[in-house]
Amino acid sequence: NAGVTQTPKFRVLKTGQSMTLLCAQDMNHEYMYWYRQDPGMGLRLIHYSVGEGTTAKGEVPDGYNVSRLKKQNFLLGLESAAPSQTSVYFCASSEALGVTGELFFGEGSRLTVL
Amino acid sequence: EDQVTQSPEALRLQEGESSSLNCSYTVSGLRGLFWYRQDPGKGPEFLFTLYSAGEEKEKERLKATLTKKESFLHITAPKPEDSATYLCAVQAGSADGLTFGKGTHLIIQP
Numbered sequence: 001n002a003g004v005t006q007t008p009k010f011r012v013l014k015t016g017q018s019m020t021l022l023c024a025q026d027m028n029h030e031y032m033y034w035y036r037q038d039p040g041m042g043l044r045l046i047h048y049s050v051g052e053g054t055t056a057k058g059e060v061p062d063g064y065n066v067s068r069l070k071k072q073n074f075l076l077g078l079e080s081a082a083p084s085q086t087s088v089y090f091c092a093s094s095e096a097l098g099v100t101g102e103l104f105f106g107e108g109s110r111l112t113v114l
Numbered sequence: 115e116d117q118v119t120q121s122p123e124a125l126r127l128q129e130g131e132s133s134s135l136n137c138s139y140t141v142s143g144l145r146g147l148f149w150y151r152q153d154p155g156k157g158p159e160f161l162f163t164l165y166s167a168g169e170e171k172e173k174e175r176l177k178a179t180l181t182k183k184e185s186f187l188h189i190t191a192p193k194p195e196d197s198a199t200y201l202c203a204v205q206a207g208s209a210d211g212l213t214f215g216k217g218t219h220l221i222i223q224p
Contacts, residue, residue, distance in 0.1 A: 035214075042217060043214040058211055090157050102163065
């Protein structure tokens with residue numbers, strides 16, 4: 001079982017470049033999330049989706065956009081990358097938090113912005 | 115604002131030396147408190163959900179407990195393979211996402 005798959009796993013960008021991170025889940029989950037993890041900061045929620053065609057802002061949404069055109073995919077876009085966006089990005093999915101609270105995480109995408 | 119504070123930041127134990135990790139939280143309307151384990155270079159892996167004060171959950175050498183202000187993750191007779199970062203998270207009444215603490219980096223020495 002693949003679970004949650006993130007691509008790419010590593011990427012180096014120059015300031016001002018754009019890119020998209022792709023998250024795919026094969027568990028038919030309704031909820032999907034994008035988190036970033038920085039040393040000393042813990043995991044912080046960027047954007048999330050409660051179903052196909054929906055998106056919502058999390059704690060740190062500025063500089064990012066998302067789309068959920070298909071239930072199994074959740075895309076995170078950086079329109080103009082900044083060094084402050086250097087981080088490890090994790091995608092997660094869940095049935096619904098009210099059920100078990102279990103988030104299934106991908107293995108992360110490490111992004112460096114020079 | 116929901117807050118989760120974990121202590122200690124790092125803990126080094128000898129194999130077989132039991133201890134506890136702490137997670138204190140401030141949240142309006144707790145819907146659930148969650149423990150995750152994260153290995154280096156990997157995504158977090160779900161361990162437990164606790165919903166109400168007094169609740170306890172166990173899994174192998176791990177036991178999680180919950181009070182109205184904090185949660186403890188007790189590790190009994192740990193083994194080197196228990197080395198990881200342990201993350202605590204809460205879900206508030208109106209939130210769709212989880213608020214995570216910064217984690218406790220646990221090292222078990224053989």
